[in-house]
Amino acid sequence: MAGGAIKVEGGGRSHLYTGHTTFAVVMIAIVAASGGLLFGYDNGITGGVISMRNFAELFFPEELAAHDSSNGYCKFNDQILQLFTSSLFLAGAFAALVGMVTCKKYGRRFTMIMGGLCFIIGTVLVASAFHIAQLVIGRLVLGVGVGFATQATPLYLSEMAPYNLRGALNILFQLAVTIGIFAAQLINYGTQHIYPWGWRLSLALAGVPGLMLFLGALVLPDTPNSLIERGKLEQGEKVLKRIRGVDDVTVELEDIVDAVNVSRTIVNPWATILRRRYRPQLVISILIPTFQQWVGINAIIFYAPQLFQTTGAGADAALLNTVIIGAVNVGCTVVAILVVDRFGRKFLLIEGGIQLVICEFIVGALIASSLGTSGVGGIGPAKANAMIALICIYIAGFAWSWGPLGWLVPSEIQPLETRAAGTGVNTFTNLLMTFVVGQTFLSMLCAMKFGVFFFFGGIGLIAILFAIFFIPETKNVPIEEIEEMVVHRHWFWRRVVSG
Numbered sequence: 001m002a003g004g005a006i007k008v009e010g011g012g013r014s015h016l017y018t019g020h021t022t023f024a025v026v027m028i029a030i031v032a033a034s035g036g037l038l039f040g041y042d043n044g045i046t047g048g049v050i051s052m053r054n055f056a057e058l059f060f061p062e063e064l065a066a067h068d069s070s071n072g073y074c075k076f077n078d079q080i081l082q083l084f085t086s087s088l089f090l091a092g093a094f095a096a097l098v099g100m101v102t103c104k105k106y107g108r109r110f111t112m113i114m115g116g117l118c119f120i121i122g123t124v125l126v127a128s129a130f131h132i133a134q135l136v137i138g139r140l141v142l143g144v145g146v147g148f149a150t151q152a153t154p155l156y157l158s159e160m161a162p163y164n165l166r167g168a169l170n171i172l173f174q175l176a177v178t179i180g181i182f183a184a185q186l187i188n189y190g191t192q193h194i195y196p197w198g199w200r201l202s203l204a205l206a207g208v209p210g211l212m213l214f215l216g217a218l219v220l221p222d223t224p225n226s227l228i229e230r231g232k233l234e235q236g237e238k239v240l241k242r243i244r245g246v247d248d249v250t251v252e253l254e255d256i257v258d259a260v261n262v263s264r265t266i267v268n269p270w271a272t273i274l275r276r277r278y279r280p281q282l283v284i285s286i287l288i289p290t291f292q293q294w295v296g297i298n299a300i301i302f303y304a305p306q307l308f309q310t311t312g313a314g315a316d317a318a319l320l321n322t323v324i325i326g327a328v329n330v331g332c333t334v335v336a337i338l339v340v341d342r343f344g345r346k347f348l349l350i351e352g353g354i355q356l357v358i359c360e361f362i363v364g365a366l367i368a369s370s371l372g373t374s375g376v377g378g379i380g381p382a383k384a385n386a387m388i389a390l391i392c393i394y395i396a397g398f399a400w401s402w403g404p405l406g407w408l409v410p411s412e413i414q415p416l417e418t419r420a421a422g423t424g425v426n427t428f429t430n431l432l433m434t435f436v437v438g439q440t441f442l443s444m445l446c447a448m449k450f451g452v453f454f455f456f457g458g459i460g461l462i463a464i465l466f467a468i469f470f471i472p473e474t475k476n477v478p479i480e481e482i483e484e485m486v487v488h489r490h491w492f493w494r495r496v497v498s499g
Contacts, residue, residue: 017252018252022242024245032153033176034213034216037177038119038209040184042180043181048184049202050084054196077443082438086435086439090431091142093147096147099152102148107230108226109156112152113214114145115147116214119210120207124207150430151423154170154173155419163478164476167408168338168340170404171404174333175337189320221239223239225416233257259417280472280493281410285413285423287466291466292402294433299452304325305322330399348401351397353397353467356401359390359393361453364454367453410422
């Protein structure tokens, strides 16, 4: 069938797996998902900090006059301001490649510890900065922490979760991202009038999720897959018994050991993932995060206050509107946790994609009808409220589809022999695309005007088609069986791998 979804019944050995969802695995998942908190906090904090006048007075005094321009589209068109936002993600992209090596050689837990430590150091640098150089260096160090955390955490959660709840537990990472974004937006709303150090408080509080990840990872066990991969079979079996809540884990342990034996034959995981056999995993791990970013989500998350000010809202109202969309983001990610293992990945990607594309086209039309191409004027109250509602609907669609599944699908579709490399490709691509969007959106808004929303919507249409035809369904398939039972039975990918 063209959609490529395959319902797996009675295949593999998952029906022989013993165990249940234990308190231990839930607590492990919650602590590990705090890696998403630090990623989300930095996603959400920068737009509000940039909008604080005391921050601009210290670092960008010469740009203040330009920001007061009557041209709404170009009010915030500044490369240095965009670099403050995006530099973190450039560093994170390359740190993710290093994290791929450390995940395999030293374990997922070690990589999470290093991510939390780098985040703490970076927070100290940015919160104490008096010069733009220190600010950017601090953001780069934060980026290393983000790269390590986003490389290790989805991988960690995929391997710790029972196969039938893997989707829900893995989406805890994305839920933590949305909570981090929402917390940052609330904090910015509360600190905007604390002069002259409100922005420092906003940036300093980023140390809280960094400390949570660092301390939490110190007490967490590594995954059974990682321990066995590094020759620690007895420890791996002990952890597996603990997280499954039973003493008999023979079948699942044998499957993990078999997968590890295959992975040990791989000398160079990068060369391995380039082989024809793993072409589906490579393509999906590149295109899903690319689509995830280029449907425009971080253009809104990073620069929501600037976007609302473009339409004529005051600074206070803009930050309040940002808090509203942050709350919607959190709530709808909870919906994803509840439905992902019931409705499946493909359905949510398609439905969410349609929802966000429609909203982007209508928002673009509303801005075009009010600001035209000159960017002069404002949007009336009725249109402004409609635009806020549409952005909330857009956020909702993303939060239960491309947001969490952009991390879940690429991490769970990898066999063990390419899992670290494949997750590294996914994380690198995600952060690299995040950097590009963060560095270019305000300039794109100035150059393309309302057309930037039509541009993002057009990419969304392509993403929907990709989900329909090329993403296999992985719902309720054990992670070590996905390659053979789903990927190689897909209507298109089976032709690719067979040559």
